[in-house]
Amino acid sequence: MIARLLAGRERLILGAFLLVLVVVPPFFSGFLLALVTQALILAILSMSLDIILGYTGLASLGHAAYLGIGAYAVGILSTRYGAGFWTVLLVGVLGAAVVAAVFGLIALRATGVYFLMITLALGMVVWGLAHRWVSVTSGDNGIASVPRPRLGLGLPWSFSDAVPFYYLALVAFLLAFTLLRVVVSSPFGQTLVGIRESESRMRTLGYHVWLHKYIGFVIAGAVGGFAGVLWSYYNGFVSPADLELATSVETLLMVALGGRGTLYGPALGAAVIVLLKNLVSVYTHRWLLILGAVYIGTIVYAPEGIVGAIRQWTERTRRDKAWSSG
């Protein structure tokens, strides 16, 4: 299935990546394994944002809200009601989808700067509830001691251990990647790209532009919620800090840094940011300065992201070769 969705050389590179992700990490130190697990989970979030930012061309500043809904679904249901993995997963993903469906009704009336501002404010609504609705969310203290999931299914591993949880995150990542890849290569996904390139042309062609954007928006929200469920299980802790504005902007950075509209670009962006944040903070307390410089540098030096820069470079060398041989 997935093989048909990928071009030849792309398949080779992604296959190699996958092989490395399956084989190597169990030999990593605990710290590095934790970082790779984090990167995989946040990659799900950044890929979901890529659906609206990269493919549809709408910059959302409130995507952390969906991460938060998934995360709080785990926090509240598993600590207070002892709910199991599958129940929580269902509630988290559906909850995020429902919230996205409501937010989409408001946000998609606007485009450009207005869309950005409205999604920011809607994200703040969710943050405000997490921050202040203390009787449900425990406010700033957050919800601690979220147990690691038990999947049932007769699996022999305990997901309290780092290595099995890593593989859980890897499977979730591959699932999300495949799903989103199917979405963007489907005719529906192509209409999203069409809307990004020229909304008026798509409307003239007879497409229901609003509905297409709306469906994309809800899918992105639901997958964002999926990332939130895993994020909360991974940390064992949920707090309003998970869904503040800075998280939303950081997710935007992951997408932009990796390369918009490519799916694996944003996944790569997530990995780079997670590694950078954690490794730099080992060496210096001034990692915010460096993160800030990465924000600015991305826009100045790599506006199309890492993947975009690599594509440009390979195209140029191919052209040079054709030039010198011709």
Add this chain to the structure above:
Amino acid sequence: MEFLLIQLFNGVSYGALLFLLAGGLSLIFGMMRIVNMTHGSYYLLGGYVALTVIWRSGYFVLGLLAAMLVIACIGIAEWNAFLKRLSGQELGQVLTTMGFALIFQDLALVVWGGDPYTIPQPKFLSGSLRAGNLFLPTYRIFIVAVAAAVAIVLWLVLGRTRIGAMMRATVDDPEMARGVGINVHAISMGVFAMGAMLAAVAGVVAGGFVGVYPGADFEILPYAFVVVIMGGMGSLKGALIGSLIVGLLDNFGKALFPELSYFTLFAPMAIILAVRPTGLFGRA
């Protein structure tokens, strides 16, 4: 009744503070369509610069002026070096200005440390006025007066002067404005500097009652955005009314429904947007 009046007064004075912060932001949005995440940093840095100057010199006014000057220069530098090239690229603007916001946040931490400070209020503004059974802090009345003065000056400049007409023309249609010989570049830079300067003023006066502390930048930024969204980008009247609504909603929300206080702030905004996507006084 007393509770109501006190909350009303607190709401209005907080609204006045928000107007100082959001008035400039709204004009920047309206004119250049720049999403500026650094606006909260101007507020924070303004407070810190004033604090240092007041410690050294002992004069509140000197601190205020220094903060205005320094922050206006930072704004001009940032706009010239980066932002003016990013017109129409919302993503680029958000990420660049967020980068600056993080850098400023960290630099402020290096220079001024992590402790919260309060800017010493000038003598004649400390104490409170008595009106019936109510005691109203003079400093909060001062904030309302400053905001009112700024609103009137801006309104006169925008509505009654040649340069104001040029600014309005640039908001309405930058291309036509350029076509009739208005120096859109200079006007835009001036408005950006003025917005940054007003944010610094807000930071200094806020330093007198909520203090200056790390994190204040990202705490207040969403409020400024909500004001601009509610009122409509580029509209001075919108910024004024939006500030009052947000100030009152925030105060009454926190007093009456403490658990849902942010919800009572953001939900009405969502409703306004559902009816008018461009805000109360904004134009598409």
